[in-house]
Amino acid sequence: MLSKSYAVNGKGHLTIGGVDTVELAENYGTPLYVFDENDIRNSCREFKAAFDKYYGGNARVYYASKAFSCKEMYRLTDSEGLCADVVSGGELYTALSAGFPSENIGFHGNNKTPDELAYALDSRVGRIVVDNIYELHTLDALAEEKGVCQKILLRIKPGIDCHTHDYIKTGQIDSKFGFALENGEALEAAKLATAMENVELVGIHCHIGSQIFETQPFVDAADIMVSLAKTIEKNCGKTLTEINFGGGYGIKYLESDSPVPKGDSIRLLCEAVKEASEKYGFPLPTLAIEPGRSIVGDATLTLYKIGVVKTIKDVRTYVSVDGGMSDNPRYALYGAEYEAIVANKADKPRDFTATIAGKCCESGDLIQEHTKIQTPEVGDTLAVLSTGAYNYSMASNYNRIPRPAAVMVKDGSSRLIIERETYEDLIRKDI
Numbered sequence: 208m209l210s211k212s213y214a215v216n217g218k219g220h221l222t223i224g225g226v227d228t229v230e231l232a233e234n235y236g237t238p239l240y241v242f243d244e245n246d247i248r249n250s251c252r253e254f255k256a257a258f259d260k261y262y263g264g265n266a267r268v269y270y271a272s273k274a275f276s277c278k279e280m281y282r283l284t285d286s287e288g289l290c291a292d293v294v295s296g297g298e299l300y301t302a303l304s305a306g307f308p309s310e311n312i313g314f315h316g317n318n319k320t321p322d323e324l325a326y327a328l329d330s331r332v333g334r335i336v337v338d339n340i341y342e343l344h345t346l347d348a349l350a351e352e353k354g355v356c357q358k359i360l361l362r363i364k365p366g367i368d369c370h371t372h373d374y375i376k377t378g379q380i381d382s383k384f385g386f387a388l389e390n391g392e393a394l395e396a397a398k399l400a401t402a403m404e405n406v407e408l409v410g411i412h413c414h415i416g417s418q419i420f421e422t423q424p425f426v427d428a429a430d431i432m433v434s435l436a437k438t439i440e441k442n443c444g445k446t447l448t449e450i451n452f453g454g455g456y457g458i459k460y461l462e463s464d465s466p467v468p469k470g471d472s473i474r475l476l477c478e479a480v481k482e483a484s485e486k487y488g489f490p491l492p493t494l495a496i497e498p499g500r501s502i503v504g505d506a507t508l509t510l511y512k513i514g515v516v517k518t519i520k521d522v523r524t525y526v527s528v529d530g531g532m533s534d535n536p537r538y539a540l541y542g543a544e545y546e547a548i549v550a551n552k553a554d555k556p557r558d559f560t561a562t563i564a565g566k567c568c569e570s571g572d573l574i575q576e577h578t579k580i581q582t583p584e585v586g587d588t589l590a591v592l593s594t595g596a597y598n599y600s601m602a603s604n605y606n607r608i609p610r611p612a613a614v615m616v617k618d619g620s621s622r623l624i625i626e627r628e629t630y631e632d633l634i635r636k637d638i
């Protein structure tokens with residue numbers, strides 16, 4: 208099994224967090240997102256414990272809430288002592304509505320609107336990660352108007368290439384995010400920022416990509432970022448106190464995936480930062496990371512009802528489910544890989560090759576192609592695993608399909624955290 212959270216019970220049904228998934232599907236309907244609370248909490252604790260152990264706790268773990276944003280996730284991560292990274296006014300609003308402390312919020316984005324910046328300032332968010340010169344000027348002017356001084360970090364493109372999908376790679380020079388290092392943009396931005404009166408440059412930030420299984424890119428980033436902090440100190444007379452290394456820690460989507468354990472990733476990062484600090488003669492900064500997928504991606508699943516099973520002789524079998532790209536667009540977007548299990552036959556062998564299709568009017572509406580599942584029949588419950596990150600948050604109402612509900616399971620019981628949309632919800636804004 209992909210996660211300790213999954214098991215098979217005496218009825219041959221797949222369970223998550225001790226709860227029978229077939230019963231979940233019956234009780235809450237399908238499609239249904241299911242999250243295991245203990246696993247999410249454990250992920251938060253693993254990151255924090257590693258920083259305590261390897262860096263004396265001088266670190267902040269921001270949950271990258273774009274992975275899965277809803278009020279319960281902000282409450283849960285806050286209760287674990289995490290900070291939150293938001294990338295839009297909407298995420299900020301959701302976090303604040305859940306009572307998330309604004310001083311623990313970092314605001315990101317490559318094109319924050321002036322309205323969003325004003326909202327962030329009014330909300331007194333702890334940090335704004337500035338992406339570009341236009342934003343820097345806009346923010347300084349807005350902060351002056353409001354009579355506040357905003358703590359900021361600069362988003363840096365460290366020029367690191369990592370082996371992940373092109374669409375989820377962000378650290379190289381040809382990226383829409385941040386200031387490039389090699390052409391001097393980053394230093395120019397630091398000079399400008401340190402001369403401004405209504406922003407305080409406290410640190411630098413980088414995020415090199417997502418679903419990364421290597422450790423070397425993070426180690427390289429440590430050297431590059433500490434070196435840049437030293438350069439900024441020399442050229443701007445300002446000693447930065449924070450370096451944020453973003454997210455990107457890979458998780459297990461397939462049995463064959465072997466992600467680096469969280470503790471090991473953090474140990475290597477801390478060691479690399481300490482080494483670089485010594486090498487460049489720079490005081491140890493407060494570290495920050497922004498894991499999203501690795502907090503909420505594991506130990507989750509989506510439950511569907513299987514409908515039409517269409518075998519095209521000598522070609523393939525389409526197994527259609529009652530959701531699709533409307534609740535999980537990741538295969539359609541970038542060929543994301545998933546394992547699937549027929550939840551009510553979880554004790555049977557997965558010896559049937561299926562293409563799992565959604566119900567949207569789009570040939571590309573597939574969840575997975577040529578994947579092994581148990582022999583499917585109409586009415587079976589299908590579980591697609593590790594769907595906690597970037598599924599609900601990327602869901603749409605394409606074909607006017609209502610967004611699914613989400614439940615949290617914990618120690619054998621379940622509770623609703625997001626209600627299923629109704630047809631009435633679909634027309635709420637129609638005039």
Ligand SMILES: *Cc1c(COP(=O)(O)O)cnc(C)c1O
Nearest residue numbers: 271414417454455497498499500
């Ligand atoms: C997407 C993103 C993250 C989270 O990435 P994961 O791969 O989900 O850990 C963190 N920081 C920034 C700036 C991001 O864009």
